[in-house]
Amino acid sequence: MRYLLPLVVGACMVVGLASPAQASGNEWSADLNYKLVSWGGSPRTGLIELEPHRLAQPANTVTAAVTGDGVVDVRGLRPDGQWTEWLEAPATLPVATNTVQTRVVLSSGKAERVQLTASDKPAPAEDVSIAAAGRAYRVYATREGLVGGNTANGHTIRSRDHFVALPSRRGLAPNNSGSYSVQVCASNGRCEWAPVWDVGPWNTKDDYWNPSTTREMWKNLPQGKPEAQAAYEDNYNGGKDQYGREVANPAGIDLADGVFWDGLKLTTNSWVTVTYLWTGSGPVGTVRTSAANGTVNVRSGANSSTSQVGLAANYAQVRVTCQLTGESVTGTQGTSNIWYRIASGKHVAKAYVAGVSGATSC
CATH class of the missing domain: 2.40.40.10 (RlpA-like domain)
Structure with missing residues (x-):
């Protein structure tokens, strides 16, 4: 079970900002006029997530100032199209990036405006001593x-x-x-x-x-x-x-x-x-099912007659080790006889996985 915590256990969800972010070089701001779809937790907490912001120049350090309540998390888009982890500002990202996303975490009250500045500063080399899978x-x-x-x-x-x-x-x-x-x-x-x-x-x-x-x-x-x-x-x-x-x-x-x-x-x-x-690193794809709460069967081989050895949830990302030819399947991504190996002895049909690029043959 989950134990209710005094921080970030429930959230508001944003359907839109009243005014877009205003930018000048690597400094930008946003008015936090938003509509709450849900608000929960104990005590009640919220989360305002802003649209990704394109920087004028690559940067790895972000500072932030909030008018009103809240702390700011930031993350950067990596060259491979994946995001860094969220870090609380002021933050030094593990890579220099052209795109930064911001979210404001509320514990009470209301945030009115956030002002951000991005710069490029020397930083320790990113830890790469991990397997491709993560x-x-x-x-x-x-x-x-x-x-x-x-x-x-x-x-x-x-x-x-x-x-x-x-x-x-x-x-x-x-x-x-x-x-x-x-x-x-x-x-x-x-x-x-x-x-x-x-x-x-x-x-x-x-x-x-x-x-x-x-x-x-x-x-x-x-x-x-x-x-x-x-x-x-x-x-x-x-x-x-x-x-x-x-x-x-x-x-x-x-x-x-x-x-x-x-x-x-x-x-x-x-x-x-x-x-x-x-x-991890390497090719990645996103599972897409027709049902919001759907799953895709993970099989021991590239065929629906092989044993089911697990599930992949809608919206989950998978790391693709390699691809192979198997049974033709029709799904949300069309019809294909390609299957992706996502772990040893674990396969999903390409017909349910979007966005994979650069996968090699098994």
Whole structure:
């Protein structure tokens, strides 16, 4: 289950800005006149997400000033078309970028305007000592539940839903987006690919998948070990989370009911292996189904007669290892006999995956 947190547990969703961002060089601003579609959490919190902004010159550092309530997160578009993680401003991005996106996180009241400045400054080299698939760690998974509630990006939780929560908003994807997605695999061999649409469990600033040099909090913990796990197993931080609560389990990820029951076939909270796909490299695609809450079968081979070994959720991103010819399938992306291998012994039909470029033959 997800434990309600005093930050970013529910969100407002923006349908439009009253006035566009105003830019001059690498300085720009936006009036935050918006319509709230949903607002939730305990206490109530909100999220205003602005449209990506094209810079006049490449930059890697962004500062921000908000008139009213709120803190500012920023992220940059990488040369391969993927986004960096969200960082709280002032922020130094891991790459120089031509495009920056901003969001304002509200804990109370209302933000009226945000002023931003981007510049290029020397920065440490980005960590590239990871496999193409991305960083992967074994963590404890709990079931989120909370059907009918709102996630941190404004999504209303459905029955048998397909998303996950991580205890840091650095990897929080916008609603109906899989820009931050994970591959979650259980000990029974089943896996699901799902977007990160919520923040939790326990902490909200524990990006434990990052190295200590960039980890937001708990920098003295081993990379890949959630603070909740250290608190529960080792009495780290006196056995408490960042808010001083006694940690009752070592959870490092929450799974929506559909991921828990249908994708992984779990019956109780369990240890799973999570791959944080945005930390990887290589061809990437986005799963698209006709149903908003839909999934695509992941097969052991390039044919629908092979065993189903997991699911890939609508909007989830997948890393493509290679492609091969198999059964012809008709789906949201047309008809094709191409299948993508997205992990060892795991395949999805191209007919349900958009945007893949540069995949090699298996």
